[in-house]
Amino acid sequence: MKLAYWMYAGPAHIGTLRVASSFKNVHAIMHAPLGDDYFNVMRSMLSRERDFTPVTTSVVDRNVLARGSQEKVVDNITRKDGEEHPDLIMLTPTCTSSILQEDLNNFVERAQMDAQADVMLADVNHYRYNELEAADRTLAQVVRYYIQKARKNGDLNTEKTEKPSVNIIGISTLGFHNNHDCTELKRLMADLGIEVNIVMPDGAEVGEIKNMSRAWFNLVPYRELGMQAAKYLEEEFGTPCVDITPMGIVETARCIRAIQRVLNDNGHAANFEEYIDNQTRHVSQAAWFSRSIDCQNLTGKRAVVFGDNTHAAAITKVLAREMGIKVVMAGTYCKYDQEWFRNEVSEYCDEVLVSEDNAEIANAIARLEPAAIFGTQMERHVGKRLDIPCGVIAAPIHIQNFPVGYRPYVGYEGANQLVDLIYNSFTLGMEDHLLEIFGGHDTKEVITKEMATESDLTWSKDGRTELQRVPGFVRGKVKRNTEKYARSQGLDTITAEVMYAAKEAVGA
């Protein structure tokens, strides 16, 4: 048992359902108690889905506990088969069903006898995998299933397309800015003269999977989703995989160059150098921004980055290489894939933190006192309490990650967006300070800032008044240092006197 206040990645079934419901005409049957169907709520409310989410719960209740659920599951599968005529029905286990230890595989076989649709059991262990790992596994499972099925039926199409083509793998529903990223990637491919063979899984039909082998290469923009499927395709068909996230000007160029190499290896002479140069120097605003006076003022500012592997690594690189910002700590919650992260970021930051414990991250931020944070909703919350601005760069997903306007994170337009995000995070912070210097809103209450809520200290009235006099932008620091001092002296009340003593002692 462990105490948990916050989860960076969801449970496995969320990952499976994100993949299943991304496909067109695939229905998921969740083997779960009634209360577990909040995936439908997330999809309908967060991403403002217009269509009913194709997920139905086969409800586990007392009856099922007493008598087993075979009949019910099979009924639900055949019922949906008749009502919706999906191509595939995916039985999705949950933590509840995994401890029941029913033979779901057997249910699937039974249901398959009656159903027109293909019926499949998502193969994920709930206690071993989180949302991200489960999504990756599920996608690979579906791809493998349909490649094998096509091979058996003899309608596997392995002939490469005439023109260079790509499968974009890893775009899914409820993914962080995935919809806009996908549009941007398609534009980029069009610019490069590359046809998009299939986008996987968002909006794809399972019937198209057999054509995946026709693509010249696979592009996996996110480390978290699509790597296993791409690996399988590489093993089966030798399809090369480009897995460089095109986020920021430098990495976008590196990604395009990797694509160029693939095309050249396949006997298609491609040279994208001019394109890269033109985009970098003239079309995109990001590189020019880095050169501008605005950005000069950010030089050497200290930032903390925390998120999933893909976004945390990419943002770290952008901050360090493209904007001259000092990344004092880069962190990821993708514990299961931490080696990759360390390799990617260690040369661009002072410290690497791999953790799923939000308190550990919060305490690190409190200790490092960066000028800005780039993190998840949780770090944004931490930032609020510490009065440090935070730009949100990674899931857990939030309704704010589904803006109506165009906000990609990848490609050249994504690079522009990133600049705005980064610059605004810092400047809003600065503006705030200016306002406070000029007495704009100095009536603010002093709030407790420790992340560890060991608020054992009391501030006396005169101490509080004195603290109020300290300019806002250093107040937090002064407060913390004073409390540190008070603790070290074994004091439990902080008076104005204690504050002065602390100042002398530690230069607070």
Added chain:
Amino acid sequence: MTVAKERSAGSNQPAPASAAPSALNFECETGNYHTFCPISCVAWLYQKIEDSFFLVIGTKTCGYFLQNAMGVMIFAEPRYAMAELEEGDISAKLNDYEELKRLCLDIKRSRNPSVIVWIGTCTTEIIKMDMEGIAPKLEAEIGIPIVVARANGLDYAFTQGEDTVLAAMAMRCPTEPKKITAAPEQSVDRGSFQKLFSLGRKEEAKAEAPIATTTDSEYKDHPPLILFGSLPDSVVTQLNLELKRQGIKVSGWLPSQHYTDLPVVQEGYYAAGINPFLSRTATAMMRRRKCKLIGAPFPIGPDGTRAWVEKICKVFDIEPQGLDEREAQIWAGLEDYLKLVRGKSVFFMGDNLLEVSLARFLIRCGMTCPEIGIPYMDKRYQGAELKLLEQTCNEMGVPLPRIIEKPDNYNQIQRIYELNPDLVITGMAHANPLEARGISTKWSVEFTFAQLHGFANARDILELVTRPLRRNAALDGLGWDKLVKEEVKA
């Protein structure tokens, strides 16, 4: 009724009533509907009971639900946590008692709450964790009361979670008034504790409870009355005052604002519920605390509030004063809203068990209601409400709704397409898809969190109900009715 018999004594669902003959038509469907997990009650109960700590003992699935669907975690952090069960807990390699002790000691050290409420989940049910067995021992060992509520998603829907908590808490109401000499240490703790969590709170300033400020002479002589159900403090005050107009004194509320102030409950006290989903609490008050239950319609809408007050008066043999005028006056004030809803139809898909009360009020407002979906119907506890519904339909000259217990959302959507109601009150999963198909919706969840009770809040209900209608009027003429390309397959 598939709700299972509980293993713990005193927390049984009331037996299905031998219902009085009724023209109302009850049906039962497949139970394939969307609702929130009952552990969501944490979202409002931690705010209500200010010195509490809620520990949800479950898995990532439960935690992610509270975090992402309910948005609980960030703000609730100081007084809510998950005890996340890991593989070792499931396979019983680890000792539940020791594990829970470690966590609760941690909570005691960092938060020092007056009570820790353990919220069970499906997982604790299935692995048969002996929470009721462990709690008393641990409570004695660590010195903090532990209340066990098995609000899992196997047995209950959405708001019934509160019912499980209150039913358990009913057993903790003292039988004798507290001695005035409260331990000084404790009051200090609570002060610092409150300071600590006021950080993330967004609730408005508390209204003063009126009970303490009035002299007893303003009240008639009647046996003590306890009200149960969690309401924002300002609504508590309103209902207290409403009864005070009739000379009735509310002796206490379950839950109280502080666990340490739970009301005294003695045999023979009267008890009345304010929400339709509290049937287990009602049973606990009746059978275990030997209270007399006042079965009344619920104080939702001016009609319901009036009937509720009237019934309580009747039980105490008090002639109600000025109720007619009061109700009429409220209705008159609602006229601007009533114009918007008269003659319109409303369809309840079923989510929070408030459906019958809301439907009854809206029919009284002049609407029609073809169907009330509801997760679970306790015909006895809701008996007076059902009767009032029937009476209202007769008086308004509209057909009786069909009541569908454990509805099937797929079938309901087919019926919605057929009936084309003016408004569908539905869970969040269906709201946007229905809107995209030109059907106006309102989230049932909003009614769970809105202030519905008492005379004054009738406006708030209508404000919610008419919002989609008013929004549509604003967009009228733009031709944006249907925002999906093809019609869904039937």
